[in-house]
Amino acid sequence: GEEVAQTPKHLVRGEGQKAKLYCAPIKGHSYVFWYQQVLKNEFKFLISFQNENVFDETGMPKERFSAKCLPNSPCSLEIQATKLEDSAVYFCASSQQWTENTEAFFGQGTRLTVV
C-alpha cells in the first residue's frame, strides 16, 4: 500500500491481558520502526527491523514486549501481561532504505488503553 497501515486503531485490555498490534509497512519498504508515545510530545523508540531481521532493539523492554516482522505478513508488536503503564499510542514507521538521507513514514498509530 501507499501508506503505513496500523491496526487496530484502538485497543482496550484489562491488566494482565495480552495485546497485539499490527503494522503493514508501505509496499517495497524494508525497514520498520516501532515507537511508543506515552505523554504528549514524548516518543520512545522501541525496536526496528530490516526485513525480518532485528535492526535495533535497544529501546525494547526486556520483559513482556516482543515484536516480529515475517515475510508476507504485517509486522507485529506484542505485549504480554499488560500493565497500566503500557497505556500509550504505539506508532509504526517504515522506510525504503535507511541512510542518513532517507525519511521514515509513520502510520496513524494504535491507542492502547490498559484498564
Next chain:
Amino acid sequence: DAKTTQPTSMDCAEGRAANLPCNHSTISGNEYVYWYRQIHSQGPQYIIHGLKNNETNEMASLIITEDRKSSTLILPHATLRDTAVYYCIVRVAGGGGNKLTFGTGTQLKVEL
C-alpha cells in the same frame, strides 16, 4: 545523535510566515537535520531535511546556519492546519543511525 533544543511553544497569525528555530550546537559534520510534525494525535509527518545547504520543498524551507549549530524551519504562509508539534531531529550519518530520536518539539499554534 546530537541533542536539539527548541522553544516549547510559538504562536503565528494565519497567512504569516512561521519561523521555527532549532539549536543543535553539538552537531557533527556528517549529521543531517530533519523536521517532522505531529498534528493533534496523528502519526508524525515528514517535512524536510538537509545537511548544510538550505532546502525548500512544497511544504517548507529549511535554513541551516553556516556553522550548522542551528537551523530554522520556515512555513511561508501558515494556515490553521499547520497547528502542530514540530520536531527537529539530528541524525547521524554512516549507516543512518538506527532510529529517529525525538525531542519535546515546539507546539505551533496558528491563529486567525
